Amino acid sequence: MSEPPVPGFFARFFLAFGVYFRFLFNKEFAGAVLLRIGKGEIPAVAGEAHPMEVKPQAVAPILKEAPPDSALQLLGLLQQEGRFIDFIEEDVTRFSDADIGAAVRVVHEGCRKVLHDHITTEPVRKEQEGARVTLQAGFDASAIRLAGNVVGQPPFSGTLVHRGWRVKNITLPKLSEGHDVKVLAPAEIEL
Incomplete structure (x- = not known):
């Protein structure tokens, strides 16, 4: 030998x-x-x-850089309809819970409108939250996150804590040539 x-x-x-x-x-x-x-x-x-x-x-996946234009356009729509950025950037510690609650209703309504007008979503899992589920080998790890005491190999059995969300369709408005998507909300000047 x-x-x-x-x-x-x-x-x-x-x-x-x-x-x-x-x-x-x-x-x-x-x-x-x-x-x-x-x-x-x-x-x-x-x-x-x-x-x-x-x-x-397993071979590590090849990462590609995502162009930011669509994300910036969506962020601009959330600002336009729900004043999302204004709300997030506001220091809410100086307001009462009642004032914050009233502001959240406006932000929620506008952001929900953007979501429903431009994005169709569906749950990743069809079962109701709280249901027992079993995941067989080969499950889509990009669509399902395991939590808790994860040991061994599939099949895994557990409780569905959140159904997850998947975009079924997205229809963002067409942009005019020269539109700067980095301007999420134009400055306003009252004359």
Whole structure:
């Protein structure tokens, strides 16, 4: 049998780093290591190496930069109809709860109008909140966030805390050429 490879310092450093986190977050791996230590099966430095099953790592998604124009246009509509930015930028600590409540009604009504006029939404999950659900392997992790004590592999069973929202359709107004979407609300001058 051939001698095990002797990795350099940096190879050992990154291997130790990876094994540390794998031991910390993978209970099956940690259990196998502890079992082998208990049986004396962990080889000495100069001893025989035992092959270990390595699961392939998921490829990190490629991130692309989203152009801000649509987001700025939507923010401008929320300001126009609901005075959203004015409300968020206001220091509300100096107002009474009743005054804030009255202002929230106006902001809510305007923002809700923008949402209903330009965006059609639907729930991510059809079940009612509070229902028991089971997620099989391959569930869409971008549409479902697991919370609480998340250990092991699917299937996962839990309680639906929030149904989530998905945009079904969006129809923003067409912009005239030269329109500066960064101007969310023009300054007003009364003459």
